[in-house]
Amino acid sequence: MKSSRLEAFSDGVIAIIITIMVLELKVPLDGSPKALLHLLPLFLSYALSFVLVAIYWVNHHHLIHLIRKVDGAVLWLNANLLFWLSLTPFATAYMGQTHAAPMSVAFYGTVQTTCAVAYAFLHAAIARQHADDDQFMARYALMLRKNRIAIAITAATIPAAYVSVRLAMVLIVLPAVMYFLPDRRMEMNEAT
Amino acid sequence: MKSSRLEAFSDGVIAIIITIMVLELKVPLDGSPKALLHLLPLFLSYALSFVLVAIYWVNHHHLIHLIRKVDGAVLWLNANLLFWLSLTPFATAYMGQTHAAPMSVAFYGTVQTTCAVAYAFLHAAIARQHADDDQFMARYALMLRKNRIAIAITAATIPAAYVSVRLAMVLIVLPAVMYFLPDRRMEMNEAT
Amino acid sequence: MKSSRLEAFSDGVIAIIITIMVLELKVPLDGSPKALLHLLPLFLSYALSFVLVAIYWVNHHHLIHLIRKVDGAVLWLNANLLFWLSLTPFATAYMGQTHAAPMSVAFYGTVQTTCAVAYAFLHAAIARQHADDDQFMARYALMLRKNRIAIAITAATIPAAYVSVRLAMVLIVLPAVMYFLPDRRMEMNEAT
């Protein structure tokens, strides 16, 4: 299997995940401003998830292009990442529907943590294919440290949700931005 | 990232947006003509949105082919456009479900306006990549004027919906046709 | 625009149409045989629609490969075909939900007729691009006659549904098989 096919399939799944979330915005039956305003938490959680999934899409692309061989490990760790990502529409609607009840925010944080861990596992499997490339492995070691900090912060949202929902929200957004924005060191690696 | 991948992903999202709208047509449980006729406003709003999204698809294609480099600005302004487009199924169902209540038409107009503004932002980011091309920039200046008129008309649907729903409908359809039909000047630019 | 992009987008829309139909099979809440048997009409209408849409997919592929230039006519007549095809999941669920009430069968026949007419319009627009090719036009004249008979039979399902649902079903299946199976004469044309 070529990595281009793995990428096309993953793209298809991510495109569906990002778009079906909007189906959870249940249409109000009356045309009053109140009915529409009632949907605001759901809308905001949709916007947040759209951005998070889009960041995964961009970074996934960079990762896929580092694959040397689509072996069993890469194939199934990629499927694993897609599985946890596919729970995002559910977690998003759950958080919006319950108006960010602590339980739902903790659940959202759990799904985000599993996605980040699944991404790190896929990243590690691809890095193993470059074990003979010292320059690559030096960069990967740097990233790995960063990844671990990011996962720790994301995981911290789970207990934080029961203390303060606002704090939990900050902890969800923070590492996503820091960790998942396309990494210049990765791009440099692609260029060389 | 190549623009072909950006295009394939955007195509996937637009194909899903245009098709899932039909899921909002809730199936009547009895086989009476009255139950089916009751769906007519929803059906008409679906037909309108199908055309509007199809126009975006065609124009998006022309725009993507003008990209010189998929940089961060292009990537995120494209994601921004897809986000607002993805609200179309919701706005469509809302307008159909409430039988074009003023509030729902104003909301539909708002979503259309944000889509038009998001498209203009993406257009501007791509134009910046051609800043050294005088011929391109001269054409772009002409379009920019047209774009601003089109956005103003679309935005006018929001207050208009509270005065006359029919007037608002005309204001939604008008600039879409004028602004989003593939522009011959753009195509000429592609040819040269 | 290249015809390959038109094909990829159409494929995406058709793949979504054919798959989301299954979402209309509402899951029974109890595990009794009766609850499952209750879904049989819905299941049968899904199977019928799956086959009909798959036939469109195959024939659409043959048609797209005859395109010389993706002009406005081809673009919008293709969008028109996709629009009517996209009503199939609704018509299917309506027929299944009402256990093939005459009204719902007539509606299903109407959607099938509009799809067949939309397909014929697209076919005609593509044929016009080959007006200088006598061999092509001779074959097209033969097909056109066949198309007209097929559309007439499909349209006959609409009144027939009020007389006998079984007769209407035969009239839906018959021309679909006769008209939409890949035409060897078309394939010969592709080969030459």
Added chain:
Amino acid sequence: MKSSRLEAFSDGVIAIIITIMVLELKVPLDGSPKALLHLLPLFLSYALSFVLVAIYWVNHHHLIHLIRKVDGAVLWLNANLLFWLSLTPFATAYMGQTHAAPMSVAFYGTVQTTCAVAYAFLHAAIARQHADDDQFMARYALMLRKNRIAIAITAATIPAAYVSVRLAMVLIVLPAVMYFLPDRRMEMNEAT
């Protein structure tokens, strides 16, 4: 038709099947742990189906690459496989919703059996294209025996569901793993 197009369309349908299953996870309206725990059977059946469909995706890829010519048999046996696979989201939700009632597990087993039989039919049609290749046919004969055992075990889940749901679950997972994991003998054949 080229096999690459058959593959792209099949990929699209499989990507949609695997992703829309998550829409069956109905969002709880309150943020209590009990409401979330109530979804556990549905979640587990989703995870099981995700893995089974992913295995089909991987194996389908290997199969498609053995196609010499996309003839009518391959085309329609592939559509047949996609049809039965498309029933997986329904069977999954049914099993989860009824908390694995015997009837629902038997139904799930039935869908899995029809998928396995449909896959075997497609496999046989592709093998016929290699009838002149003794090495290929020798390997195919070995697989055919394995396939028949796997289908027999899968079919055994249907009566087993009424005896013990746990036993039925083992019978669903067992042959899927044994039969559908990419076969090294097939890959060797691709390499030669």
